[in-house]
Amino acid sequence: MSHRVIVVGGGLAGLAASVRIAEAGVPVDLFSLVPVKRSHSVCAQGGINACNEVARQQGYSEYEHFDETIYGGDYLADQHPVLEMANWAPRIIDLLDRMGVPFNRTSEGYRDLRLFGGSLFKRTHFAGATTGQQLIYALDEQARRYEAEGKITKYEYWEFLGPVFADDAGGGRRCVGVVGQDLRTMQVRAFRGDAVVMATGGNGLVFGKSTNSIICTGAAAARCFKAGVAYGNPEMIQVHPTAIPGADKLRLMSESARGEGGRVWVPRTKNDARRASEIPEAERFYFLEEKYPAYGNIVPRDIATREIFDICVNQGLGVGGGNSVYLDLTHKDPEYLTRKLGGILDIYEKFVGVDPRREPMQIFPAVHYSMGGLHTTFVKGRYNPGEPLSKHVSGSAPPLGSEVGLGMSYGDPGNMVTNVAGLYAFGEVNFAYHGANRLGANALLSCIFDGLFCGLSVVNYMKNGAPSKTPHGQVGASVYESARSAEQSKYEALLGAASRGEADEKTNPYVIHRELGAEMTAACTVVKSEGRLRECLSRIGDFKERMARVRVPDAAGWSNQSLCFARAVGDMLSVAEAVCLGSIERKESRGAHYRTDFPERDDANFMKTTVARWDATGQRVTVEFAPVDGSLVRPTARTYGKKEAGAGQPKPAMSGV
Amino acid sequence: MLNFTPAAGAGSGAGGGSGAGGGNRARAVPGRTIRVRVKRCEGPGKASRWEVFAVKAEAGSNVISVLQQIASNPVTVEGERTTPVVWDSGCLEEVCGACTMVINGRVRQSCSCLIDEYAPGEGDEITLEPMSKFPVVRDLWVDRSRLFHNLSRVKAWVPIDGTYNLGPGPRETPAQQETRYALSECMSCGCCLEACPQFTLEEDPKAWGTSFIGAHAISQARLFNEHATGRALKGERLEALMGPGGVSDCGNAQNCVKVCPKHIPLTESIAAIGRAVTIHAVARWFRG
Ligand SMILES: Cc1cc2nc3c(=O)[nH]c(=O)nc-3n(C[C@H](O)[C@H](O)[C@H](O)COP(=O)(O)OP(=O)(O)OC[C@H]3O[C@@H](n4cnc5c(N)ncnc54)[C@H](O)[C@@H]3O)c2cc1C
Ligand code: SF4
Ligand code: SF4
Ligand code: FES
Numbered sequence: 055m056s057h058r059v060i061v062v063g064g065g066l067a068g069l070a071a072s073v074r075i076a077e078a079g080v081p082v083d084l085f086s087l088v089p090v091k092r093s094h095s096v097c098a099q100g101g102i103n104a105c106n107e108v109a110r111q112q113g114y115s116e117y118e119h120f121d122e123t124i125y126g127g128d129y130l131a132d133q134h135p136v137l138e139m140a141n142w143a144p145r146i147i148d149l150l151d152r153m154g155v156p157f158n159r160t161s162e163g164y165r166d167l168r169l170f171g172g173s174l175f176k177r178t179h180f181a182g183a184t185t186g187q188q189l190i191y192a193l194d195e196q197a198r199r200y201e202a203e204g205k206i207t208k209y210e211y212w213e214f215l216g217p218v219f220a221d222d223a224g225g226g227r228r229c230v231g232v233v234g235q236d237l238r239t240m241q242v243r244a245f246r247g248d249a250v251v252m253a254t255g256g257n258g259l260v261f262g263k264s265t266n267s268i269i270c271t272g273a274a275a276a277r278c279f280k281a282g283v284a285y286g287n288p289e290m291i292q293v294h295p296t297a298i299p300g301a302d303k304l305r306l307m308s309e310s311a312r313g314e315g316g317r318v319w320v321p322r323t324k325n326d327a328r329r330a331s332e333i334p335e336a337e338r339f340y341f342l343e344e345k346y347p348a349y350g351n352i353v354p355r356d357i358a359t360r361e362i363f364d365i366c367v368n369q370g371l372g373v374g375g376g377n378s379v380y381l382d383l384t385h386k387d388p389e390y391l392t393r394k395l396g397g398i399l400d401i402y403e404k405f406v407g408v409d410p411r412r413e414p415m416q417i418f419p420a421v422h423y424s425m426g427g428l429h430t431t432f433v434k435g436r437y438n439p440g441e442p443l444s445k446h447v448s449g450s451a452p453p454l455g456s457e458v459g460l461g462m463s464y465g466d467p468g469n470m471v472t473n474v475a476g477l478y479a480f481g482e483v484n485f486a487y488h489g490a491n492r493l494g495a496n497a498l499l500s501c502i503f504d505g506l507f508c509g510l511s512v513v514n515y516m517k518n519g520a521p522s523k524t525p526h527g528q529v530g531a532s533v534y535e536s537a538r539s540a541e542q543s544k545y546e547a548l549l550g551a552a553s554r555g556e557a558d559e560k561t562n563p564y565v566i567h568r569e570l571g572a573e574m575t576a577a578c579t580v581v582k583s584e585g586r587l588r589e590c591l592s593r594i595g596d597f598k599e600r601m602a603r604v605r606v607p608d609a610a611g612w613s614n615q616s617l618c619f620a621r622a623v624g625d626m627l628s629v630a631e632a633v634c635l636g637s638i639e640r641k642e643s644r645g646a647h648y649r650t651d652f653p654e655r656d657d658a659n660f661m662k663t664t665v666a667r668w669d670a671t672g673q674r675v676t677v678e679f680a681p682v683d684g685s686l687v688r689p690t691a692r693t694y695g696k697k698e699a700g701a702g703q704p705k706p707a708m709s710g711v
Numbered sequence: 712m713l714n715f716t717p718a719a720g721a722g723s724g725a726g727g728g729s730g731a732g733g734g735n736r737a738r739a740v741p742g743r744t745i746r747v748r749v750k751r752c753e754g755p756g757k758a759s760r761w762e763v764f765a766v767k768a769e770a771g772s773n774v775i776s777v778l779q780q781i782a783s784n785p786v787t788v789e790g791e792r793t794t795p796v797v798w799d800s801g802c803l804e805e806v807c808g809a810c811t812m813v814i815n816g817r818v819r820q821s822c823s824c825l826i827d828e829y830a831p832g833e834g835d836e837i838t839l840e841p842m843s844k845f846p847v848v849r850d851l852w853v854d855r856s857r858l859f860h861n862l863s864r865v866k867a868w869v870p871i872d873g874t875y876n877l878g879p880g881p882r883e884t885p886a887q888q889e890t891r892y893a894l895s896e897c898m899s900c901g902c903c904l905e906a907c908p909q910f911t912l913e914e915d916p917k918a919w920g921t922s923f924i925g926a927h928a929i930s931q932a933r934l935f936n937e938h939a940t941g942r943a944l945k946g947e948r949l950e951a952l953m954g955p956g957g958v959s960d961c962g963n964a965q966n967c968v969k970v971c972p973k974h975i976p977l978t979e980s981i982a983a984i985g986r987a988v989t990i991h992a993v994a995r996w997f998r999g
Contacts (some may be wrong), residue, residue: 077873088799089859091899092807151880154869154938156892163882182892187806191895202863238848267801268775278770301769302822303803401804404823405771407736428857506874520773557784557792564783607785608794612754613849616795 057516057525058083060232062214062274064090066186066498067481068253069193070505071512073504075251075682076197076205078513083245084197085209085234088271091194094255095501096265098186099308099398101178102150102498103454104143106167113449114175116456119347121298121446123496126172126354127425127489128645128692129661130287134434135470135486138387138461139503146502147179150592153192158394168394169313172354172493172694173447183308183397211237213618215544216277217250217477218537220529227282228520229477230529233541238613242542244534248521249476251507251513252278256424256482260626260633261579262571264421265297265306265678273622275428275483276629283472285666286429287630289636292492292646293579295358295375296381297420298406304420305405307381308398309494311415312351314391317382318342318358319414320365325375330382330414341365348695355490356646357694359419366418373416382414421579423497425488425646428479429665432486433466434683442688451502462507467515470508475520478512480504485575485663492644536556548617552609561605563620570623570630578633583650587638594631598673601627631675632666639677640664645692657689739827743768746788746836747777749796751850763788768830774839775800775810796839798851805972808900812851813840819971820907821851829878843906846914857919858901861928864920865948869941881939894934894980896973903927903967903977909960923960924952926967930980934975949984949991958984 059075061068064086072082086093105116117467120140122131151157151165157179158166167176181188200206218231231246257272258264279285296311296318297304312318319338325334341361343350353360364381366372372379383391383399388411391399402410437460443453458464470486471478479485481501488496516522559565601624608616642656643649662679669676764781765788765871782795789980798821801807805823812821815829815838829837845853883891903926904910910925932948935941952958961981968977 074874088801088807088809089855089899091859092801092809094801096807096898097802097804145876148870148876148879149874152869152871152877152940154880154891154935154941156888156895159883159885159888161885163884165879181895184806184896187898188892188895192869195862196871198859198863199866199868200871202866238854267807268803269801272759299771300776301772304781305804397806404805405773557786564779568783607782610753610794610849613797613852615797672802 055628057248057521057526058246059086059249059251059512059516060245060254061251061253062232063093063253063255063481064197064208064632065093065095065253065481066190066193066502067501067505068251069190069197070502071251071253071480071509072206073193073196073200074506074509075513076200078510080513080516081404082206082208083209083247085212085214085232087211087213087237089210090197090208091191093190094270095190095498097265097306098189098498099183099269099306099459100170100310101180101185101495102147103170103177103493103495104147104179104499105140105177106144106165106179108145108167109175109177112175112343114177115452116143117452117454118175119143119177120448122173123493124489124491124687125445125488125692126493127682128655129489129490129657129689130290130644130663131487132432134461134462134683136434137437137596137686138435138507139487139500140201140508141456141458142503143499145501146506150189150192153196155188155192157184157194161661168310169352170353170494171309171312174348178289178313178495180310183310183395186498190503209234213237214254214274214277215242215473215541216537217281218244218534219281219474219672220533222475222520223523226475228475229234230526231534233537235541235545237618239647240545240611240614242538242545246526246529246534248516248526249478251478251480251512252428252483254483257626257629258404260570260630261291261421261575262568263304265294265304266422271622271626272424272629273625276625278428278472278477279632280625280628280668280670282668283474284429285426285629285632287426287490287636287664288632288639288666289635289647289664290425290490290645291421291579292355292423292425293359293419294355295362295419296417296420297422298402299378299414299418300405305401306422307402307415307417309352309355311381311383311395311398314394315383315386318351318362318379319382320371320373320379324370327374332382339371345697346379346694347697352695354491354493356648359580360648364427378416378418380414381417383410384412384414390423419580422574423492424482425485425492426633427483429470429663430470430479430484430486431468432470433463433468435461435463437461439686442684442686443650444688444691446687465510465514467511467519469511470504471511473510476515478508480508490647510701511619516629528633544621545617548604548606548621549609549611549614551605553605553607554609558598558605561603563604563606563616563623566597566600566604567623570627574630574633578637581648581650582637585635586640591631591638594627594634598627628668628675635675635677636664636666655692661689735831736825736827739768739831740833741770744834745826745830747781748836748838749850750840751796752841752847753784754849755846761878762793768826772826774814774824774837775803777826796851799848806898808898811842811900811902813842813905814838818842818902820900820972823970823972842901844905844910844912845901846990847914854900857913857916858904858927860916860919861924862899862931864951865928865932866926866944866951867928867931867935869935870943871937871940883939889939891934891937894930894937894975897927897930897975899927900972901927902970902972906966906970908964908966921955923956926961926977926981929958929961929984930975930977932983933980933983946991949988952984953988953992958988
């Protein structure tokens with residue numbers, strides 16, 4: 055039996071999947087736009103969450119991690135998968151530790167921990183302020199080991215152009231391969247596989263500038279979407295509260311800066327012209343600490359972002375009257391800061407020219423993460439309380455243990471698979487786990503969890519599902535050839551329309567992208583309203599028209615980056631439309647999605663997953679709502695102990711440690 | 712109205728400004744036009760040519776944002792319309808290594824190369840060239856596969872038993888962690904190879920196994936030899952570094968350590984591996 059798996063994407067999710075699948079003895083073809091070691095995951099700074107012994111002895115548990123994640127996501131995430139992920143988390147840290155990740159250590163040699171948003175316990179493991187880089191290197195090394203043994207074949211500098219589907223005996227469709235293009239030679243080729251794992255990350259580029267890498271266009275997901283794969287919760291876009299504005303990118307200042315004691319403030323008086331250091335304590339407005347005494351500066355991202363936005367845009371209290379607030383670490387020992395946060399402080403110093411150990415940083419929110427993504431399903435595990443429990447009281451005994459299989463059924467082929475059999479989605483491109491808002495340091499976890507836990511699902515699908523009867527080798531050649539030639543024609547059409555000399559802003563892909571980014575950021579991020587969203591939808595219509603007439607500024611048949619960029623922009627428009635339409639249809643406020651015209655959460659109508667589909671005939675997006683698995687914990691108001699809300703203040707359990 | 716424009720150039724507001732950065736930044740002329748000289752090449756085997764572009768420097772701009780500006784309107788100073796420049800990039804915060812190129816004659820990352828530092832005055836010029844030790848794909852984009860191949864040569868991984876749940880890894884002291892972390896920050900950018908007189912262009916993959924491996928892979932070998940489990944392959948790593956193209960090919964010019972953006976202690980690693988190789992060779996000789 056000669057099964058093969060295609061993994062598209064070599065970030066944390068794709069590498070974890072490749073290693074897990076290769077380990078099970080199935081050869082893997084791994085595709086990536088860049089050498090996998092340079093994938094976007096290297097940017098992750100702060101850390102990765104998991105229950106640990108110290109936190110456990112203070113009253114924390116895997117169950118509380120689960121509960122926090124559900125609450126943080128404002129009850130939009132399906133609950134069983136989150137339970138399994140939280141239960142698995144400590145095993146993932148152990149594994150990474152065995153792979154040699156240089157996690158920071160305590161004086162006794164144990165793994166050190168830090169505080170992160172949305173938790174009162176230290177449960178974030180970290181390697182300096184370059185955790186993502188260290189984790190991806192560890193997985194890259196394991197993948198290289200399998201590559202040397204011939205079990206993983208890398209296709210780096212190859213772009214995924216679309217999935218290949220075949221009709222199934224049962225009447226449905228299944229995924230039997232991909233079409234890709236070599237970014238050097240521009241060769242378009244079809245690849246056979248028995249299953250395909252999409253692990254292509256986020257879509258920050260839809261918003262123009264973001265904290266993401268320049269390759270995070272979301273085009274790969276868009277291509278699946280346009281081929282008929284459903285997309286979940288597109289409107290849930292996380293805007294990170296603290297980034298450095300820049301000409302090419304909005305560089306992140308990790309939440310760990312606040313986890314390590316960073317304080318956010320503005321001068322109490324408008325347009326205070328004094329330097330930060332000259333403003334006395336009493337004349338500083340620590341607005342997060344005042345409004346959220348329990349969580350203070352480590353409230354979740356959506357809350358911090360809206361508060362900063364409100365301070366700057368509505369109240370005009372931003373530093374110097376502009377759009378920025380202080381993120382202050384100057385009260386901490388500079389040496390301690392270098393040890394714990396060196397990586398990110400260097401970024402600030404390098405790009406801004408100010409040493410954040412001596413002067414407070416100036417930051418502003420930026421688009422950061424997509425909770426939404428390809429819509430996937432799962433198979434529930436063994437734990438099924440008769441009715442959902444009430445919110446876990448921090449520090450109290452968990453109602454259950456953390457054995458494998460309580461949340462999701464381990465190895466079931468139905469885990470994290472899209473509506474097309476054999477097509478899986480792992481990592482940021484998967485809509486699961488984070489609901490309406492992702493907690494800091496939970497993304498790296500979900501990426502690796504998907505790869506390791508659901509990698510086995512892929513293997514079992516091939517063993518027992520359709521590929522066991524009709525392996526890829528028996529699928530007709532015409533299936534691949536027609537998919538390939540369709541992409542070849544698209545490529546040639548774009549090349550044929552290359553501009554030769556003339557410049558026209560209307561049909562210039564770079565200009566269209568810039569305008570799209572500005573429009574999406576203005577209409578679909580921190581605050582949304584029906585009128586503005588409708589306007590955005592109609593602008594997207596204009597962009598679609600302009601893209602139909604796009605002229606690539608390069609006619610070369612070799613390494614034509616402009617052509618690839620233009621093609622990606624065209625595909626991104628479908629995701630942009632889904633983000634906008636989802637935002638319109640979700641007439642409530644939840645997590646990262648805040649509507650000025652519907653400021654309250656509406657569980658009766660909208661504790662539901664937004665499922666977007668591409669209507670190929672009408673060339674437009676349609677949206678419907680599907681039930682959320684809320685069977686484990688019952689929703690409560692998500693206030694994080696905000697003062698005006700008058701809710702009881704949660705107590706940090708032994709937070710001094 | 713939902714206005715959502717970040718302040719241009721953070722640090723310029725009321726509180727910022729003392730400027731820990733280099734000296735040029737303080738005297739950069741706002742709104743100036745600079746010249747960007749780019750060495751272009753349409754593909755392997757094609758001749759190179761120079762093109763010069765005039766670009767208006769925005770607040771906080773770097774080489775990447777300048778190349779982006781050129782891409783959206785690729786017209787040379789002679790007024791000739793050309794193609795956008797092709798180059799490699801990813802993170803835009805000096806952590807992925809992709810955007811490495813030779814700028815004003817020195818190899819470095821282009822994303823962290825600030826225009827205010829390099830061209831502070833009206834009409835100042837910046838020169839961009841591809842790295843010379845790797846084959847050019849097109850323009851500033853080079854093929855660095857050899858660099859990853861060299862990581863396989865030294866088995867730069869920890870040979871774990873598998874992904875099963877087998878408990879934590881070996882405990883280590885903060886000092887050990889700090890040593891390994893410093894080595895582990897290497898982003899395989901290749902600056903150290905570009906600067907090394909012993910590392911030369913080699914387009915034939917068949918010759919990669921015996922041509923000089925370079926400081927980057929030597930240092931990674933040390934990283935894995937330092938790990939309690941990684942040490943299991945120490946002998947194999949040293950064998951690989953003993954033969955042709957191994958550590959003894961290093962001429963000790965120390966250029967590598969001077970250009971490493973991550974301040975990896977490369978000469979220390981070369982010395983440590985050199986010693987380990989000697990010990991290993993003697994031991995092997997005694998074993999017969
Ligand atoms: C600045 C920053 C800091 C962060 N810090 C943290 C943190 O501290 N903790 C945390 O938990 N999370 C953090 N996150 C989030 C986290 O880093 C990401 O969600 C995660 O790394 C995504 O991993 P991934 O494997 O899904 O995708 P990625 O790492 O983005 O990888 C995507 C892969 O897909 C490939 N690909 C994409 N499109 C195509 C195509 N068309 N054809 C072929 N290949 C393609 C790419 O080449 C790449 O290999 C941070 C994010 C940012 C932006
Ligand atoms: S010290 Fe060795 S590796 Fe470094 S530049 Fe000199 S010859 Fe090259
Ligand atoms: S050692 Fe330094 S210069 Fe060499 S590849 Fe690594 S990071 Fe780059
Ligand atoms: S783009 Fe990643 S180092 Fe410059």
